[in-house]
Amino acid sequence: MAELPISSLFQVPPIWLMSEEALPGNPYDDTTHFLQRIRGLQNLDCFGISFVLITVPAGYGLTVDGVGNHYDRVMIRVLEIHSDSTALLHNGPIHESSEAGGYFTWTTWPLYGIDVQLSPGVTADLNWLCVFT
Numbered sequence: 001m002a003e004l005p006i007s008s009l010f011q012v013p014p015i016w017l018m019s020e021e022a023l024p025g026n027p028y029d030d031t032t033h034f035l036q037r038i039r040g041l042q043n044l045d046c047f048g049i050s051f052v053l054i055t056v057p058a059g060y061g062l063t064v065d066g067v068g069n070h071y072d073r074v075m076i077r078v079l080e081i082h083s084d085s086t087a088l089l090h091n092g093p094i095h096e097s098s099e100a101g102g103y104f105t106w107t108t109w110p111l112y113g114i115d116v117q118l119s120p121g122v123t124a125d126l127n128w129l130c131v132f133t
Contacts, residue, residue, distance in 0.1 A: 012105045013131055020050055020127035027054045027123040034081075035116065036113040037128050043083075043112050045087050048105035048129035051076055051097075057121035062100075069100035075119050078104050083089060083112040 039045035044050030050121065053075060056062075080092030089112055096105040118124055 006131070015103065015105075015129075017131055018047060019132050020130040021046075021130050023126045023128060026125045028118065028124050030118045030120050030128055032115055032117045034113055034115055035126075042110065044106075044110075044114065046128040047066060048103055049078060049114065049116070050101075050103035050127045051100050051124045052101040054123045054125055055125055056100075060119075071098045071100070074098050075100075075113075076124065077117045079115040080106060080108070080116075081112045081114060082108065082110070105129065122126055 035049075036043050037046050054106075057070070058073070060075075063070045063072075066094075074096045076097050078095040080090050085088060093107055094110075099132045116126065
């Protein structure tokens, strides 16, 4: 099965076309993690990241409804890090979620990497979102 690199597309494919590839080191804890998925010349060769919260400390407010499980605070932050033609790094958009699981897709390329930060006491399984042909 071949992988479709991000450099071959101009936009993010629909979520139903993507497959999850587990990040080595799952589950991740509440420290900040700098992550890359290096393939050839791409420092972050994937279309996004998905997450599922594994442990959450008692006392974090949780609302369960027909849509999903929502917490009373931001549980995960993902910061896009870009590099320019002079190799300087720049912060891109910050994605945040208070959900028990979900995904983020990248808005611009090329990406140098991402910083993932979980709320105190939270652990999560993280997966790259890729397209395999």
